[in-house]
Amino acid sequence: MYWADELAAAVAGPQVVNDSKSPSGTVHIGSLRGVVLHDAIHRALLGAGLESRFLYGVDDMDAMDSQALLTPDAVERYMGAPLSRVPAPAGSNAASYARHFVGEIFFKTFEPLGIKPEFYWVSELYAASRMDSYVKLALDRADRVRSIYLRVSHVERPSIWLPIQIICENCGKIGTTYATDWDGSTVAYTCKPDMVSWAKGCGHEGRVSPLGGRAKLPWNLEWAARWGVLGVTIEGCGKDLATTGGSRDRSEAISREVFEVEPPRNVTYEFLNIGGRKMSTSKGQGVAAHTIAEVLPPEQLRFLFLRPRPNQVIDFDPEGDTIPRLFDEFDRIAAATAGREVKGELPSDHERLFAYSLLGPSPDVTGAAAAFRPAFAHLALLLQIPGVDIAARMEAEKGAPLTDMELALLAERVASARAWLESYAPERARLAVRRDEMPAEVGALDEAQRAYLAALAASAEAEKPGSGDAWQTLIFRVASETGLVSGRAFGALYAAFLGRTNGPRAGWLLAGLEPAFVVERLRAAAAVTPA
RNA sequence: GGGCCGGUAGCUCAAUGGUAGAGCAGCAGACUCUUAAUCUGCUUGUUGAGGGUUCGAGCCCCUCCCGGCUCACCA
Numbered sequence: 194m195y196w197a198d199e200l201a202a203a204v205a206g207p208q209v210v211n212d213s214k215s216p217s218g219t220v221h222i223g224s225l226r227g228v229v230l231h232d233a234i235h236r237a238l239l240g241a242g243l244e245s246r247f248l249y250g251v252d253d254m255d256a257m258d259s260q261a262l263l264t265p266d267a268v269e270r271y272m273g274a275p276l277s278r279v280p281a282p283a284g285s286n287a288a289s290y291a292r293h294f295v296g297e298i299f300f301k302t303f304e305p306l307g308i309k310p311e312f313y314w315v316s317e318l319y320a321a322s323r324m325d326s327y328v329k330l331a332l333d334r335a336d337r338v339r340s341i342y343l344r345v346s347h348v349e350r351p352s353i354w355l356p357i358q359i360i361c362e363n364c365g366k367i368g369t370t371y372a373t374d375w376d377g378s379t380v381a382y383t384c385k386p387d388m389v390s391w392a393k394g395c396g397h398e399g400r401v402s403p404l405g406g407r408a409k410l411p412w413n414l415e416w417a418a419r420w421g422v423l424g425v426t427i428e429g430c431g432k433d434l435a436t437t438g439g440s441r442d443r444s445e446a447i448s449r450e451v452f453e454v455e456p457p458r459n460v461t462y463e464f465l466n467i468g469g470r471k472m473s474t475s476k477g478q479g480v481a482a483h484t485i486a487e488v489l490p491p492e493q494l495r496f497l498f499l500r501p502r503p504n505q506v507i508d509f510d511p512e513g514d515t516i517p518r519l520f521d522e523f524d525r526i527a528a529a530t531a532g533r534e535v536k537g538e539l540p541s542d543h544e545r546l547f548a549y550s551l552l553g554p555s556p557d558v559t560g561a562a563a564a565f566r567p568a569f570a571h572l573a574l575l576l577q578i579p580g581v582d583i584a585a586r587m588e589a590e591k592g593a594p595l596t597d598m599e600l601a602l603l604a605e606r607v608a609s610a611r612a613w614l615e616s617y618a619p620e621r622a623r624l625a626v627r628r629d630e631m632p633a634e635v636g637a638l639d640e641a642q643r644a645y646l647a648a649l650a651a652s653a654e655a656e657k658p659g660s661g662d663a664w665q666t667l668i669f670r671v672a673s674e675t676g677l678v679s680g681r682a683f684g685a686l687y688a689a690f691l692g693r694t695n696g697p698r699a700g701w702l703l704a705g706l707e708p709a710f711v712v713e714r715l716r717a718a719a720a721v722t723p724a
Numbered sequence: 725g726g727g728c729c730g731g732u733a734g735c736u737c738a739a740u741g742g743u744a745g746a747g748c749a750g751c752a753g754a755c756u757c758u759u760a761a762u763c764u765g766c767u768u769g770u771u772g773a774g775g776g777u778u779c780g781a782g783c784c785c786c787u788c789c790c791g792g793c794u795c796a797c798c799a
Contacts, residue, residue: 194740196740215799252726252799255799256798256799258798258799275781293726308747346796347796348796348797349734359755360754368798368799389798392766411798411799412798413799415799430727431794432727432728432793432795433779433793433794433795434795435727435794436727436728436794436795436796437726437727437728437795438726438727438795438796439726439727439794439795439796440795440799461728462796463728463729464729464793464794466792466793502740504728504729505729505730506729506730506792506793508730508792513736514736514747514748515736518736518737518747518748521747522747525744525746535746536745536746536747537738537745537746537747538738538739538744539738539739540738540739540740541739541740568761570760571758571760571761573760574760574761590758590761594746621760624760632764662757665757666756666757668757668758669756670756672756673756678755679755679757679759680755680759684759684792685760687759690738693760695759695760696759696760697759697760697761698758698759698761699759700757711766
């Protein structure tokens with residue numbers, strides 16, 4: 194059974210699926226794995242006849258800690274401030290930095306993937322006092338919190354430490370304050386200049402109520418509190434958090450022992466690596482979500498994340514054959530789903546995998562599976578030949594007119610293939626007519642092939658073929674006249690124009706070039722002395 | 725040091741307890757109009773090592789070896 198369906202079969206009653214993201218830091222392609230996974234889980238729950246909500250939270254009470262994202266004059270003032278209070282970059286009319294960044298960049302990648310969670314902003318949960326009862330519990334039971342940190346993670350907190358981060362009333366920063374002395378309604382705090390290295394506190398000291406949005410819980414407690422506030426029943430997380438003694442363990446212990454709430458079911462998911470290496474934006478290895486989305490249409494991007502089980506590493510190297518093969522594998526699964534015979538082994542419940550790769554919430558699986566999908570590599574090739582009518586060629590391949598859905602799929606693939614040719618396609622997938630010099634490969638042609646080229650030059654000059662069809666006919670006819678097997682005739686042409694042993698349909702290739710150049714090159718190639 | 729994932733054909737990978745198999749590469753062949761297409765045939769295995777469970781193990785359990793990521797400060 195498909196893993197998401199297995200999960201859905203294992204639960205009962207109404208479900209709340211939750212995921213969240215801190216808006217600080219760059220969003221790269223790997224960040225989308227969790228989103229797509231949670232969406233698939235949500236759809237699996239609905240498909241199993243359960244009630245389900247899919248929530249997505251933005252951690253905008255977190256402190257701004259990335260200097261690279263601020264203009265230099267804003268660093269002094271906003272480093273350490275809650276992201277909800279950092280203004281959006283110049284030119285944006287968003288209400289805050291967090292809203293700009295997440296709204297403009299991250300959410301725009303959700304919509305095309307057919308993912309529509311209910312968004313919520315953590316700063317609003319605090320401001321609306323929905324977190325207050327958990328803040329009080331955390332402070333009342335600070336000793337329990339400290340002992341959990343010690344027991345689960347071997348982190349020792351001083352006895353005056355309180356699990357709360359106050360927003361400084363003077364400078365507005367949250368990353369620089371240290372709170373002590375909870376008296377049941379207020380805490381004392383100091384905004385320390387040297388609390389953290391990346392932000393400077395103002396030195397203010399005060400006493401304030403931590404409720405109603407004036408403070409936030411530290412990460413692990415906030416996570417647990419949210420499970421309680423929102424009634425979360427399923428929430429996966431990356432393996433960096435799920436390690437023994439790590440964040441997830443701490444939050445689960447806090448949820449049970451401090452808030453007395455049963456934590457949600459976990460689905461730990463592995464990372465997405467690029468070419469066997471971890472993604473790192475600082476090393477230029479990270480692929481921004483919107484960049485890869487130009488090359489991979491939504492369905493293939495979903496497929497990339499949904500085909501492996503969640504706890505398997507995905508090694509995605511956009512170079513080489515990876516992208517064409519991803520399309521081919523998708524098409525194979527589509528064909529199998531449509532009931533056609535395919536080669537090779539299929540994943541268990543491949544039709545479920547196919548359905549979840551389609552854009553939700555309730556796609557036409559049968560129609561999509563049966564649709565004609567042009568082979569990606571073939572399409573990329575055709576795009577490089579001048580004067581090819583792609584739609585007509587595809588119709589000929591299918592043997593029937595394309596439906597509206599198929600035309601849309603074709604347009605989508607054409608755009609992907611163009612983007613691929615410009616970005617990740619290997620040299621061997623790119624065609625280039627060698628205009629400037631004779632390819633060295635011509636030296637490998639034998640006498641019969643050179644004679645063929647000479648004869649073709651003469652015939653072309655006399656008959657002046659004007660179309661791909663006319664050229665193709667001539668190529669075959671001259672081959673027949675000179676007694677050369679057609680495959681070797683084509684080989685000679687590819688060597689003379691492309692410097693390779695094979696290529697696209699030669700007639701259309703030659704028809705796209707200037708007649709004078711074609712004849713001249715044919716003659717020159719025919720005259721080359723064999724190596 | 726702890727955790728997770730992986731190790732299967734020359735390469736990339738599939739196969740969730742039931743005959744180890746695909747793509748690419750290679751070899752041989754077909755084709756007078758898809759020539760990076762299509763079709764036919766062939767070849768390739770100590771499934772990292774060892775033990776265990778089972779009628780049956782690539783898959784489950786145990787012990788190792790190798791590689792990758794991750795955590796151990798904060799969020």
